[in-house]
Amino acid sequence: MLSVQEGLNVRKKMILSLAFSSGFLLAILIFSFWLSSDNLRLSSAKNLAPDLDHIFGTDWLGRDMFTRTIKGLRLSLTLGAFTSLLSVLIATAMGICAATFGKAVDAAISWLIDLFIGMPHLVFMVLICFIAGGGVYGIVLGISLTHWTALARLVRSEVLQIKNAEYIQISKSYGKSAWYIARKHILPTIFPQIMIGFLLMFPHVILHEAALTFLGFGLSPQTPAVGIILSEAMNHISTGKWWLVVFPGALLVIVVKSFDSIGEKLRILMEPASSNE
Numbered sequence: 001m002l003s004v005q006e007g008l009n010v011r012k013k014m015i016l017s018l019a020f021s022s023g024f025l026l027a028i029l030i031f032s033f034w035l036s037s038d039n040l041r042l043s044s045a046k047n048l049a050p051d052l053d054h055i056f057g058t059d060w061l062g063r064d065m066f067t068r069t070i071k072g073l074r075l076s077l078t079l080g081a082f083t084s085l086l087s088v089l090i091a092t093a094m095g096i097c098a099a100t101f102g103k104a105v106d107a108a109i110s111w112l113i114d115l116f117i118g119m120p121h122l123v124f125m126v127l128i129c130f131i132a133g134g135g136v137y138g139i140v141l142g143i144s145l146t147h148w149t150a151l152a153r154l155v156r157s158e159v160l161q162i163k164n165a166e167y168i169q170i171s172k173s174y175g176k177s178a179w180y181i182a183r184k185h186i187l188p189t190i191f192p193q194i195m196i197g198f199l200l201m202f203p204h205v206i207l208h209e210a211a212l213t214f215l216g217f218g219l220s221p222q223t224p225a226v227g228i229i230l231s232e233a234m235n236h237i238s239t240g241k242w243w244l245v246v247f248p249g250a251l252l253v254i255v256v257k258s259f260d261s262i263g264e265k266l267r268i269l270m271e272p273a274s275s276n277e
Contacts, residue, residue, distance in 0.1 A: 011269065018265045021258040025077070028255065032074035039064035040071070040224060047236075050243050057243035060236055065229075069248045072226040073255055075219075079136065080206045083143045087205070088198045091148035092190075095155025096182050099163060106156075113149045121146060125208060129217045136219065143208050151197040158190045199263030203256040210252060226252050 043062030050057045056065035098109040116124070129142035162168065163186070171181050213219050213227025226248050233244035 014265045014269060018262060018269075021261045021265075024258055025255065028070060028073050028251075029077065032070045035067045035070055037067075037071075039067035047241060050247075056247040057241075059232075059244060060241075065243065065247060068224045068229055069226065069251055071224040072229055072248070073251060075223065075225050076206050076209055076252075076255070079139060079209050080202050083140050083205050083209070084147075084198050084201045086140065086144040087147040087201060088151060088194060090144065091151035091197070092155055092187075092194055094148065094152040096159055096186060098152070098156045099159035100178055100182060100186070109152070109156075113152060116146060116149045119146075122208070122211065125212060126215065126217050129212055134217055134219075138217070139209055139212055139219070142212065142217075143205055147201055147205060147208075151194070151201065154193060154197060155190060158193055159186055162186065162189055196263060196267045199259065199266060202263070203259040206252070206256055206259070 040063050043058075045054070045058050046062045047060055048054055048058040054064050054066065056069060059065055059068070094109050094113075098106045124146050125142040127142075128145055129138035132138035132141045168181055168185050171185060176184075210225075210227035210230070213223075213225045214231045215227075216231065219225050219228060229248045230245060230252075233241070233248070237245050
């Protein structure tokens with residue numbers, strides 16, 4: 001068992017780590033709007049190694065790699081937020097319906113969850129994205145329809161634990177509908193778990209968005225997306241232009257780890273009993 005002082009120190013370290021990760025992501029967003037799109041125009045400064053003028057170097061068309069990478073990460077964060085939100089809405093609706101609308105609905109949703117989990121994840125995303133015609137619409141649809149299952153199971157489990165609570169039984173005795181009970185009683189109770197699930201889902205969504213664009217099933221080649229940057233760089237890395245891959249790839253990993261850290265730290269701060277610390 002940790003002493004009170006040790007517990008406070010651990011909590012302080014978690015809050016500092018949380019603030020650092022959040023500050024890093026905020027800095028990326030600020031830089032993405034501050035950097036001029038003129039740096040993405042074709043120029044004669046082609047294939048320049050990193051220097052003071054171009055800290056990430058330039059690509060084979062003379063475009064500044066720092067600007068491309070930061071704006072590509074902004075696109076990843078925007079798509080990640082929207083896609084994660086859509087996936088969380090699906091998971092919440094499915095989880096609540098499975099726990100509150102009887103055994104038949106529960107069995108049908110559980111079967112659907114098992115079906116989605118049993119499918120190869122990346123293959124399923126590529127298939128959905130291809131059917132939807134690719135682009136932003138295809139990416140959002142492909143990722144959101146394959147990332148809701150784990151959170152839906154968690155929501156179902158939480159709702160099953162509270163559905164027989166006294167205040168819910170009293171609400172039922174007053175003739176309140178299942179929709180009213182879900183909206184007024186169940187959703188506020190499970191909202192912290194939903195929020196944590198959203199944050200923990202975010203890094204997976206960003207990685208899979210990059211994977212889809214890397215494979216050519218996502219955005220157009222003109223879009224400054226990290227997956228496209230890495231895909232194009234693979235044709236040039238054998239010629240010694242290491243900066244085309246190292247910097248975008250490293251920043252993508254750092255962004256993913258930052259969101260993973262934020263979600264994990266918030267989970268521990270909100271649910272201390274779930275941690276062994």
